[in-house]
Amino acid sequence: xxxxxxxxxxxxxxxxxxxxxxxxxxxxxxxxxxxxxxxxxxxxxxxxxxxxxxxxxxxxxxxxxxxxxxxxxxxxxxxxxxxxxxxxxxxxxxxxxxxxxxxxxxxxxxxxxxxxxxxxxxxxxxxxxxxxxxxxxxxxxxxxxxxxxxxxxxxxxxxxxxxxxxxxxxxxxxxxxxxxxxxxxxxxxxxxxxxxxxxxxxxxxxxxxxxxxxxxxxxxxxxxxxxxxxxxxxxxxxxxxxxxxxxxxxxxxxxxxxxxxxxxxxxxxxxxxxxxxxxxxxxxxxxxxxxxxxxxxxxxxxxxxxxxxxxxxxxxxxxxxxxxxxxxxxxxxxxxxxxxxxxxxxxxxxxxxxxxxxxxxxxxxxxxxxxxxxxxxxxxxxxxxxxxxxxxxxxxxxxxxxxxxxxxxxxxxxxxxxxxxxxxxxxxxxxxxxxxxxxxxxxxxxxxxxxxxxxxxxxxxxxxxxxxxxxxxxxxxxxxxxxxxxxxxxxxxxxxxxxxxxxxx
Amino acid sequence: xxxxxxxxxxxxxxxxxxxxxxxxxxxxxxxxxxxxxxxxxxxxxxxxxxxxxxxxxxxxxxxxxxxxxxxxxxxxxxxxxxxxxxxxxxxxxxxxxxxxxxxxxxxxxxxxxxxxxxxxxxxxxxxxxxxxxxxxxxxxxxxxxxxxxxxxxxxxxxxxxxxxxxxxxxxxxxxxxxxxxxxxxxxxxx
Numbered sequence: 001x002x003x004x005x006x007x008x009x010x011x012x013x014x015x016x017x018x019x020x021x022x023x024x025x026x027x028x029x030x031x032x033x034x035x036x037x038x039x040x041x042x043x044x045x046x047x048x049x050x051x052x053x054x055x056x057x058x059x060x061x062x063x064x065x066x067x068x069x070x071x072x073x074x075x076x077x078x079x080x081x082x083x084x085x086x087x088x089x090x091x092x093x094x095x096x097x098x099x100x101x102x103x104x105x106x107x108x109x110x111x112x113x114x115x116x117x118x119x120x121x122x123x124x125x126x127x128x129x130x131x132x133x134x135x136x137x138x139x140x141x142x143x144x145x146x147x148x149x150x151x152x153x154x155x156x157x158x159x160x161x162x163x164x165x166x167x168x169x170x171x172x173x174x175x176x177x178x179x180x181x182x183x184x185x186x187x188x189x190x191x192x193x194x195x196x197x198x199x200x201x202x203x204x205x206x207x208x209x210x211x212x213x214x215x216x217x218x219x220x221x222x223x224x225x226x227x228x229x230x231x232x233x234x235x236x237x238x239x240x241x242x243x244x245x246x247x248x249x250x251x252x253x254x255x256x257x258x259x260x261x262x263x264x265x266x267x268x269x270x271x272x273x274x275x276x277x278x279x280x281x282x283x284x285x286x287x288x289x290x291x292x293x294x295x296x297x298x299x300x301x302x303x304x305x306x307x308x309x310x311x312x313x314x315x316x317x318x319x320x321x322x323x324x325x326x327x328x329x330x331x332x333x334x335x336x337x338x339x340x341x342x343x344x345x346x347x348x349x350x351x352x353x354x355x356x357x358x359x360x361x362x363x364x365x366x367x368x369x370x371x372x373x374x375x376x377x378x379x380x381x382x383x384x385x386x387x388x389x390x391x392x393x394x395x396x397x398x399x400x401x402x403x404x405x406x407x408x409x410x411x412x413x414x415x416x417x418x419x420x421x422x423x424x425x426x427x428x429x430x431x432x433x434x435x436x437x438x439x440x441x442x443x444x445x446x447x448x449x450x451x452x453x454x455x456x457x458x459x460x461x462x463x464x465x466x467x468x469x470x471x472x473x474x475x476x477x478x479x480x481x482x483x484x485x486x487x488x489x490x491x492x493x494x495x496x497x498x499x500x501x502x503x504x505x
Numbered sequence: 506x507x508x509x510x511x512x513x514x515x516x517x518x519x520x521x522x523x524x525x526x527x528x529x530x531x532x533x534x535x536x537x538x539x540x541x542x543x544x545x546x547x548x549x550x551x552x553x554x555x556x557x558x559x560x561x562x563x564x565x566x567x568x569x570x571x572x573x574x575x576x577x578x579x580x581x582x583x584x585x586x587x588x589x590x591x592x593x594x595x596x597x598x599x600x601x602x603x604x605x606x607x608x609x610x611x612x613x614x615x616x617x618x619x620x621x622x623x624x625x626x627x628x629x630x631x632x633x634x635x636x637x638x639x640x641x642x643x644x645x646x647x648x649x650x651x652x653x654x655x656x657x658x659x660x661x662x663x664x665x666x667x668x669x670x671x672x673x674x675x676x677x678x679x680x681x682x683x684x685x686x687x688x689x690x691x692x693x694x695x
Contacts, residue, residue: 048670164580168539171576175546178554178570187555187566190546220644386644387651391658394637398662402672426532440569448564 007353010055011361019056020358023063024365030064031071033381034081034227035219035388038068042328043212044392046204047399054336055351059358061332062308065325066118066359067366069304073110074377077297078103078229089276089300096292104232109294110301111370117302118363121309126356132317133349136342138465139318144341145446146460146469147318148439153473155435157480166432169423173436176201177444184448196408203331203437205400205409209416210423210430211324212396217421219389226385229378275303309359316340316352319442324431327438540581546574628677629667630695633659668694 010016030041041064049057072087077094090110097106139147152170159166179190180200191197279299280289289296314320319341321327333340338351345352370377383391400413423430450460461467546553554567562568627635634656641655666672676692683691 048666048672051671051673164583168543168577168580171573171580172539175570175573175577178573182566184564185555185557185560185566187557188553189555189566189570190549190553192553224645387641387646387655390637390640390644390655393640394633394659394662398633398666398672398674402666402674405673405675422531422535426535428532428535440573444569448561451561451563 003349004353006350007357010350010354011357015053015056016059016354016358019052019059020063020361021365023060024067024362025369026060027064027067027362028071028366028369029377029380031068031087032074032377033071033383033388034075034079035215035385036392037072037215038065039211039324039328040215040392041068042325043204043208044395044399046207046328046331047402049332050335050403054332054338055354057332057336058329058355061329062355062358063362065329066305066308066362069301069308070111070114070366070370071377072304073114073301074107074374075227075229075381077106077110078232078378079227081227087300087304090297090304092276092290092300093293093296096290097294097297100292102292103230105294106297107232107374109298111367113298113301114305115363115367117305118309119360120302121306122356122360122363125309125312125359126353128313129345129349129352129356132313133345135465136317136345138463139342140463140466141446141449142460142463143465143469144318144320145443145450146466146473147314147320148442148446150469150473150476151314151320151322151435152439152443153476155432155439157476159429159432162429165428169429170432170436173433173438174440175436176206176433177203177437177440201412202403202409203434204328204403205413206416206437207324207328207331207434208396208400209413210420210433212392212399213413213417214420214424214430216389216393216396217417218424219385219392221421222385222389224384224386226382228382231375231378276300305363309356312355312359316344316355317342321435321438324434327434330438536581540578543574543577543581547578550574628680628691628695629674630660630663630691631677631679633663635659663695 027038027041030036031038042061045060045064049060052060069087072082073090073094076082076087076090077098080091080095082088082091094106094110097103152174156163156166156170175190177200179197180188181191181198182189188198276289276296276299279295280286283289283293283295285293285295311322311326314322315326315330317340319330319333319339321330330340338344338348396413396417397410400409401407403409420430461470550567550571554570556565556567637655637659638652641652646652646655667674680688680691
């Protein structure tokens with residue numbers, strides 16, 4: 001309780017509250033603009049937050065992360081175009097409701113479902129914190145190494161149908177992290193005698209290139225298009241109570257999304273698909289799903305907003321990011337020398353609680369903002385595609401240049417921008433590169449410590465937590481192999497073709 | 506002659522068809538390119554990552570680059586076979602469209618450096634006004650209102666990043682020509 005009160009005191013400063021308001025409202029606007037999304041916004045803002053103190057910087061990013069999905073529901077429902085990709089399922093039932101003349105009802109349900117999803121996840125997270133603080137001392141180097149290894153395996157295997165692509169891109173990320181002067185023996189690795197490579201390839205430069213600059217290129221190379229959502233008539237306040245009739249769908253969404261968010265590397269689509277499928281299975285009217293079902297809408301939106309809270313668990317407790325956005329946030333921690341992991345829960349629990357309360361507050365700010373400004377947002381998001389690309393490109397280069405005032409960084413970011421564009425055009429995943437860089441770095445630091453302490457490989461698993469993590473690694477790989485064998489047999493039985501189904505679908 | 510011409514046509518169609526096939530199979534080209542890069546890195550591993558004496562295997566500077574490059578190659582070897590047609594089934598664009606996009610982007614990046622490099626000497630504020638306006642012009646916007654919006658977006662970026670968030674961006678040489686009081690203000694906030 002003392003830590004909680006101390007956390008509230010940390011939060012009760014005008015800089016932090018202003019950052020929270022700016023992040024929350026900014027995140028809604030960014031989420032509502034199709035083609036931008038939280039990843040692009042966070043990538044652009046990362047360098048700017050380095051000059052702020054940790055809680056202020058982190059609160060802005062957290063605000064954007066937590067609120068962009070609220071904003072994403074707006075174009076998904078009104079113009080059948082999701083803001084961030086995670087709102088794709090919202091279009092299934094939200095847009096048909098708009099076509100039926102129920103846009104106001106769809107938006108109210110989406111906002112309230114998102115609110116309850118977010119608040120439920122944060123409540124669980126807060127209740128779980130004392131337990132995490134209790135378990136934290138049992139996490140040493142070997143446990144963190146194994147958690148990072150598990151994260152990498154899950155990142156690769158979660159890209160179903162693209163496992164080989166995800167694997168090689170994740171390995172590429174690990175490779176990128178090794179380039180430059182290594183910090184222990186001071187030898188050069190893959191610098192090819194180029195001085196500009198001696199300092200290594202900065203994670204932020206890669207992130208800005210892959211996420212922001214590539215998106216700017218995508219938009220600029222695309223056909224110029226201006227979204228024209230119709231304004232919503234009537235007050236959104238009138239339908240707030242309707243969500244209570246869809247408790248079961250929201251409950252399923254909260255639960256599934258929370259679990260999926262906690263598992264590093266599990267794709268957002270997989271998690272949302274599971275929550276949507278659960279709602280359909282348990283619904284009395286499953287046939288209406290995809291044709292404007294309020295239950296489907298609430299299930300997908302409740303699931304959406306439960307993830308930021310859940311994704312904080314591996315990030316704060318272990319220093320292991322579960323996805324690209326949390327990987328970017330991890331870099332903010334490192335820049336400010338705040339090392340997330342077990343010790344954060346032991347020594348700075350107030351800081352952790354301050355973040356939780358900030359997440360709770362952002363949900364309140366966002367829903368209050370949305371209920372009164374939805375029509376204003378429909379006007380703001382009318383930005384032509386190419387014009388938007390130009391703004392993102394300008395912001396990205398400002399962000400890259402401000403890191404070290406280096407034109408080389410801008411050139412490197414441009415190269416990664418083009419690489420990201422190719423990957424996006426070919427529908428290949430970008431996230432494994434970023435997670436490979438972050439988790440590869442964690443493993444490189446931790447493995448020599450583990451190896452130095454142990455005598456035999458079995459010493460790796462001589463503690464309960466490490467044994468559980470090692471068992472999870474084995475189970476995950478075995479489960480994937482089992483799925484492949486079953487798919488292979490089904491394929492043979494159905495068509496007689498000898499094709500590895502997971503890879504060819 | 507006609508036969509020869511016919512053969513040439515067939516040959517031309519064959520080459521064009523081959524180029525088109527390669528161009529459409531963007532994922533296959535990417536997989537082969539990635540495999541080539543992985544093999545190149547694997548071949549250069551000995552010269553680019555050192556082994557240090559009296560150091561354990563996992564603490565060797567070359568350990569993680571070796572793991573990474575080996576994994577890259579390991580995943581890339583079967584990739585050309587696995588990739589072919591994977592992205593096409595997902596509604597992704599083929600290599601031809603990707604190449605078109607890259608050509609457009611290359612032209613834009615070229616302009617960006619032509620515009621951006623001299624502009625960098627102008628200082629943060631002037632270059633942030635000029636660069637988006639020129640980029641918007643290059644993207645096909647001709648209406649003064651749109652170009653004005655582009656320039657205004659540049660001013661907003663400067664106010665947001667430098668004036669408010671105090672991001673460290675050096676002042677341009679042109680600021681040196683300003684009167685003392687003005688110069689200090691511009692260097693600090695713009």
